[in-house]
Amino acid sequence: MAKKGTSTAETSTLKQCFIVTPLGMDGSEIRRKADGVIQAVLKPVLEKLGYKVIAPHEIDKPGSITIQVIEHLLHDELVIANLTGLNPNVMYELAVRHATRLPVICIAERGTELPFDIASERTIFYSDDMAGVEGLKASLGRTLKESLEENDPDNPIYRAQENFELKNVPIENDAQKVIIDQLNAIERRLTNIESLERNRSTGTSSPYLSNTRISLDLPRDSFGAKSLYDTLSRFKDIEKRLKTYPSDEAES
8 A cells, every 4th residue: 555645735624743854765774763753652642632743755745845844844833853863954944943933842862962052952852762652752742732832932043033132222321231241141051051951861961061161160060050149149239239229320
């Protein structure tokens, strides 16, 4: 029996979930692992929740496969990206999805060292064995529920855009500049803490993260808690002083 393909032109009342994944050649180890995750975990979980699962190698509509993939990335209700192997196509497609600010869930085989740009993003790590199948099913169900409840999904592209817009807001006085600088410092430390904590819990590490720790001066405290506390304390002190003095005095 011929395998039923998926077409972007199909009309369906089901929500659509596009799978971003490394594929490799037919019969390769990469293809076997990718299909294993899709068939054993992703399809059972997602179809139970009312999603139609679409994998790129199952699209059978004539025309440019690249355009069809991007259409799914831009418009499908959900995308799941398998980052195992750090495939360049997967990374490109993840960036396209991030630009839409629509829900995306990242998964990766345990031991994958995520690059700095996405190391702090929420990622489900799984083991490529029978026990790992059940663990991934449970984690995916929880993460899916949390992701779909978010009103404004967060990702690096939108954080950068918000920071850009904030920088263009006129700063009326030195006190406001100090507050913004302190908030930026807090954000950098929190990002580093989240990255370190996530990689410690998954047993992975990244040379990019170790460089970041040095630049943030956190060698004595692996999670940067002391540095974060000091920053918050300084911020609270500034806030108290602003409440003490009128705005015209703060400007002087």
